[in-house]
Amino acid sequence: QKEVEQNSGPLSVPEGAIASLNCTYSDRGSQSFFWYRQYSGKSPELIMSIYSNGDKEDGRFTAQLNKASQYVSLLIRDSQPSDSATYLCAVNIQDRGSTLGRLYFGRGTQLTVWP
Amino acid sequence: KAGVTQTPRYLIKTRGQQVTLSCSPISGHRSVSWYQQTPGQGLQFLFEYFSETQRNKGNFPGRFSGRQFSNSRSEMNVSTLELGDSALYLCASSHPRRTGPPYTQYFGPGTRLTVL
Numbered sequence: 001q002k003e004v005e006q007n008s009g010p011l012s013v014p015e016g017a018i019a020s021l022n023c024t025y026s027d028r029g030s031q032s033f034f035w036y037r038q039y040s041g042k043s044p045e046l047i048m049s050i051y052s053n054g055d056k057e058d059g060r061f062t063a064q065l066n067k068a069s070q071y072v073s074l075l076i077r078d079s080q081p082s083d084s085a086t087y088l089c090a091v092n093i094q095d096r097g098s099t100l101g102r103l104y105f106g107r108g109t110q111l112t113v114w115p
Numbered sequence: 116k117a118g119v120t121q122t123p124r125y126l127i128k129t130r131g132q133q134v135t136l137s138c139s140p141i142s143g144h145r146s147v148s149w150y151q152q153t154p155g156q157g158l159q160f161l162f163e164y165f166s167e168t169q170r171n172k173g174n175f176p177g178r179f180s181g182r183q184f185s186n187s188r189s190e191m192n193v194s195t196l197e198l199g200d201s202a203l204y205l206c207a208s209s210h211p212r213r214t215g216p217p218y219t220q221y222f223g224p225g226t227r228l229t230v231l
Contacts, residue, residue, distance in 0.1 A: 034219065043205055043222040044158075088158065090220075102148070102171050103220060105158040
């Protein structure tokens with residue numbers, strides 16, 4: 001089982017709609033969860049972080065975390081063509097036999113917002 | 116605060132050569148992680164350095180190595196380059212505690228390496 005899984009998409013939504021991106025992870029002990037946006041040819045840019053169960057809102061973005069279901073999602077309200085990018089989910093997972101955790105990334109979901 | 120910087124931004128090498136990439140973290144950040152990103156494999160973790168010590172390592176061959184200096188700047192080296200090493204190499208900095216979940220990682224612009 002892969003540590004972090006995302007639907008690869010592509011996900012296509014019209015301008016003004018809500019885009020919903022999903023991510024599941026394998027480690028019940030994970031404590032930190034992040035969403036990054038990556039435009040084609042660019043590096044990932046952090047857009048949201050969440051640590052507690054529930055919702056966290058920042059502008060048009062809402063991150064939702066359900067640790068019991070090992071599920072984290074990102075909602076983008078009022079989607080704009082400029083939101084077209086690949087969205088990476090990252091989860092901190094502790095490696096076996098180690099006291100350290102590190103970030104594991106999903107493969108990303110490609111989002112296209114059409115005018 | 117200035118962001119993470121990486122040099123060079125682009126590199127073209129031939130098989131068998133070696134390459135050194137550099138990363139300067141955000142001021143005050145002491146942890147630097149390196150990733151390889153390819154279309155086929157996504158973002159793959161190479162290693163993490165904290166206070167000049169490698170404290171985590173991914174599943175890459177020994178041709179991939181790194182180090183960190185006392186000013187937190189980091190370099191990674193790839194020896195005996197192979198065609199499959201063509202990728203975007205990303206550096207990310209964070210300011211972690213010694214234990215507990217990692218702080219947020221901030222990425223640099225990356226170095227695009229092409230191996231011919």
